[in-house]
Amino acid sequence: MSDTGHNNRTLWIAFGANLGIAVAKFGAAAITGSSAMLTEGVHSVVDSSNQLLLLWGRRASRRPADALHPFGYGRELYFWSFVVAVLVFALGAGVSVYEGILHIAEPEPAVSPLIAYGVLAIAFLLEGGSTVSAFKEFKASKGQLGWLHAIQRSKDPPGFIVLLENGAAMAGILVAAVGLAISQWTGDPRFDGAASIVIGVVLGLTAFLLAYESKALLIGEAADPQLVEGLRRLVEARCGVTGVGEVLTVHSSPDMITAMISVDFEDSISAGDVERIVDDVEREACRSFPLVRRLYIRPRSGEASRPT
CATH class of the missing domain: 3.30.70.1350 (Cation efflux protein, cytoplasmic domain)
Known part of the structure; x- marks a missing residue:
């Protein structure tokens, strides 16, 4: 698998998409009172911050070697990739589960759900565009390897982090939409809270995979x-x-x-x-x-x- 020739285009696309989505989701959450929409907004903010951390990691990793770091600063990228995995778990998954439990304990019916559906549809399209860009870049670098094997063999974490984060985000949007629809259909807003918990579980599993792969690179992995x-x-x-x-x-x-x-x-x-x-x-x-x-x-x- 080739990790050379990478660029920051996909990271900037993901950053712009997530920032716009976060603003829209928080606005919709304020209007509708949807717990799942609020947690989706938090998820998008975390994703936006993660892109900035990965961009910084790539920049810092290119600093030349010096007396204190004779082998260079290359592992800065692996360190910040691990930090991103921790943030996805702590802020993304943690806040989602917390908000879900809170909304189940003290349910509040959603207001103007059509606004929420509209925002979710826009968010899904924007995330889809970002995901297609990440998909193409990672597909070009993985060669003949299978997708899971390529993630395990990759030495460039931002490539698979953006892909997995976007995949989790799109899954979260679908779960939020389903939770809101069931809440409307049954008249029970607790389903919206349950959707938040499911989103948290999805993010937690994604964060575990990201942390596992980033840790392996941070410790030191052999060449192909x-x-x-x-x-x-x-x-x-x-x-x-x-x-x-x-x-x-x-x-x-x-x-x-x-x-x-x-x-x-x-x-x-x-x-x-x-x-x-x-x-x-x-x-x-x-x-x-x-x-x-x-x-x-x-x-x-x-x-x-x-x-x-």
Whole structure:
């Protein structure tokens, strides 16, 4: 899966859509008194804030390395992605469930429900447009991988975060509409509160998946297995190399990989020969695997070629 060449267009589209939707939903909630509409408004505000955090994370991750951070700031993106997952859970899911329980305990009939339906329809269309943009971008980057596998393998969290958030938002809009319709049909406003709780559960499950994937990247994930195997073959092909042991890789950012390789050199060659081999490997790795920004080779006797 390729995560290179990403841009912020999808994030800005999602931000604009969510900000407009939030204003419309809060206005409708104030007029109609709908609990589900209020929680949907909170959800849109959280989503808008999340896009700004992801934009900041991408910007911060591109700062050059310095004395305090010799490997750069790439993991800033993974940190802010994890923060976004926490916000979706705490503010999105938490507020939705709280408002739902409150509305069930103290039900209030909705006023002017037609306004709520109109706002929900507009919100669904705007979210749909944002989702299509995120869908196209992620589809282009995932290649032949399945969707779930692509999310697990992706090293660029904003790509799948926007897609999953938008999917949860569209599901929430449908649930809010159904809850409001059942409340009208039965005359029982508690169904509107129940819809808020369902929205909270959907957001909670989404937040769990986002947090799980972001945490894995924040801790440090290895590069694509094909790239790791390519590095192994590149070193094994060099004259003077008798064995390759561990090939350890870690993503510091979506487009920066650090690799460490244990290599057994022929005992008969000189230190100068070893230096030339290492230099050749580094140059070739840079050409063949642009994501590998740092490559460290550790001479070690007795290393047999074996998969890591």
